[in-house]
Amino acid sequence: MKHLVQAAAAFAIVAAAGSTAFAGDYPAPTPLAEGAQAPISAIHKKEGKLRIAYMPPATEFNYYIAIGEGIKSVAAGKDLEVFMLAPQSGADINGQMGMIQDVLTQDVDAIIFGTHDEGAAAPLLKQAVDKGVAVVMINSDIPNFPTPIHGVVGYAQRKGTHKIADWAKAKFGDAPVKVGVIEGQPGYHSTERVGGFLDGIKDASNFEVVASIDGKWNVEGGNTAAMDLLQAHPETQLIFAANDYMAIGASYAAKALGRRDLVILGNDGDTSGLEEIAAGNFTATVNTVPFLMGQQAMEATLDALDHKFPGGWVEIPTEIVDGTNVISVLQHPEKLYPKPSKAY
Template sequence: MNLQTTGRKALMALGAALLMAHATAQAPSYPAPKPLGAGAQATLDKLSYKGGTPTIAYLPMGTEYNYHVALYEGIKSVPGIKSFMLSPYSGSDQAGQMGMLQDVTSRKDVDAILIISFDEHSLAPLIKKAVDAGKVVVIVNSDIPNFPTPVHGVVGVNQRIANKALAEWARAQAKDAPKSVGVLDGEPSYIATERAGGFLDGLKDSNWKLATRINGGWSVEKGNTAAMDMLQANPGINAIYASSDYMALGAALAAKSLGRTNISIYGYDGDTGALEDIANGGGVTATTNTSPVKMGRMAALFAVDLLNRKSSGGYVNVPTEIVYKGNVQAVLKQPADLYPKPSKAY
């Protein structure tokens, strides 16, 4: 009798474990999509995908940015798909990206296109052609609710909210001591506007005052040059917000060159180089980690669901966290979710 009872309990435990495993396997692989703006959602009625192993083309805006390559690390980690990346090296080579978009649109073996847009208005006519050609089109690393032409999905971070939160966190850490702030913008675009705009939203009605705001060009080199000019023209600046970690790293180099050790520098992205800079006291104070490897994985899974008509589209908001000296080690101890890998074990 005891053996029978023990056996029944074991079977019940096994059944519960199998149900839990099934539930875990069926759990959403990305946050539930939210509706895009009115008229911005492309329908699925033109899709040419008929089943089988889907092919996803990923078109970032410049492989000079590790962040864009990190997104592809996430994309290609998704099982059951074929994928490839096409990108100019320079993030300012808009013509190069447009030509590549035309190429993948004409390819019958491409089922979905994941693309990073620095200039949505220039890309819009070509995006429309891709949608009309039956491709799933997802804008990645953005939260734009109303792309100029309808798309199937957008995957990214609510940049204005995330950067407002970073500014409020920075003020709290400084115990609201007054600061003179310089802002390094990216090249003019929706994402540049939202990122810097969010940080400035977080400074409203505070004693952190904007001294100047200039274009830092997205890169380490351009960010370094812009920060050098900014600090020499405005020696009272003691806080810098950069709309990307690359520019933040450039600003840290500028501050070091000028012997300025009293400057707090805040970035955005979650680039491995910036994370290690924070850990090693190189000059970057904090960043918003948007987990690009995870974002790429989510974007690919979302595209597959769109192709299989398991989703009708929308905006997928990727979770973020503010990373600083106190918690950066925990992030660096997860190298599977980072690209490039950290330079050492943490």
Template sequence: MIKFKSIRKSMRSILLCGLVLVLSIGLMACGSTSTSNSGTSSKKKTIAFIPPSLVSPFYTQAVTGAKQEAAKEGFNIKVLAPQTEDDFNGLLKIVEDVITQQVDAIAICTTDDKTMAAVVKKANDAKIPVVVFNSLSPIKGADVYAYVGYDQKQAGAQAAEYLGTKLKDKQFNVGVLEGLPGVFTDNRKGGFVNEAKKYSNIKIVATQPADWQREKGMNVATNLYQANKAINMYYGLSDEMAIGAAQAFKSAGVKDGVTIGIDGNPATLDSIAQGETTATIYTDPKQIGKESIIDCSKALKGEKMANKLDQTKTFVVDKSNVSTYKAK
């Protein structure tokens, strides 16, 4: 009898221990679920920031601005880019990948309007909002939340106006260094050409692509000058090409050659301060990157845009005011 009571006591102890274990597991499970739900609700949203490449300092500056704003607003940011600006298939593949990864918003730039339309449509199908940066040119047949950038035709016109007004006492035989074919080249060149018609001291004598690159800008400028020694001014549709043209003048022993670009990159401001490149149209690429993230944030909050064009201002920078812009 005593033995039987002892057995019953042992069984009760085992059952009690088992019950405590089950309750403990249940409480742990509840705690785990609560933590998981909390983690899901506070999960950072991710923005894909996709330049056409990172070769140009303009885009590295835009990335810097985008990262600063993303950190400020509490977003994760994925910066992805093709190796070259004409790798449109590579850019399309990047967009397909980030859509598969289910990013929350996309900020993107490409110089090819057809590629841009294709990638925006893919994002539209996935219901991911898109902000286009460094361009105000509307994308046909696709839904873009906002465009962030400067008026590229106006920037080109500002370069011609600078020659026709501030440097009006000099006659300019101009070589134009184009970028890759597309809307950027069309606008920056078109704005310059149209404005140049207003001034008798500007004559465009040559125009040739240099693909946005400094080395090609130098080589093309060198070849154009060898073919026509009357050239005394190069208008580069980007800063990198303008710096290349300034190097070409220097190598040729031309001391009074004038070079103007578009971007306002730090290296260009240094070159202007040193008296090598003459001027640039300052576009504030860092601010363009910041504004792109701000507009992505608005899209994610469901805010309606009264105006889809988020335009930044441009300014002519030369040696007389370069110190002001270097300090920014």
């Protein structure tokens, strides 16, 4: 049980007694790929208090805490316990696998998880499914996780970053544009997000990608990647980063190099990213509303435990946020976590 003791962050909710049945308020799910759907009917149906583990890939990202807050908001007032367990770093794959192993030795009814290594997590999650535990993936749109699971809740990643590519094409028009890309740590999420952006600009002959560098999903990695990219390619006019943390890191590099002209695009809708856009420090992002994602993941999980969820992928809507609409988003702190640093 050492990982339970060493966890970088954890929370617990013991809710008041009440009905555990929940008619989830989420869009009709899209079926997963053939062979990827675990049977809902095989989930162990339990009477009494439920225990649900929320297991994101890291606690270093407020994005996953925002998802957790959405989960907590749905859990409130129900007869269940929810706890969060995750390593501090998203690069600590072994740490996350150890935590999943620990949870499998406990009496849990469901696991809501995200991971940066689908291959490593799959054998452990197969064990959970085989035990009758409900297994739901968050922050993804993967149609064919390496082992069958019960559901996926997240946004269409390629569609979202294609939207921000369309935004960039509208901004630059026919002018020639040199583009730098900051990827995430290799895996499904980085492939899909970068792929969506590249799909979006491939029909624009005036856009040229000069470099694509791994930014390791975090601010420090984005700063280092952008610094290297801008020094090697000072002609770069636009940077697309696969998440807001790397975009924030890129904004630090741009400031250090005096590049006030640089257009920086992100992806997530993290509160810190939204406030950086409001401050003019980077340009635009794909808002994937993580708080709402957490709510809908919890609703789908509760329905799965009650054999009411049909299985499949629940799509979370996205929107492009830039300087024209960021204030209106920040004026709804009840939908954000952490809360904005000030009233807007």
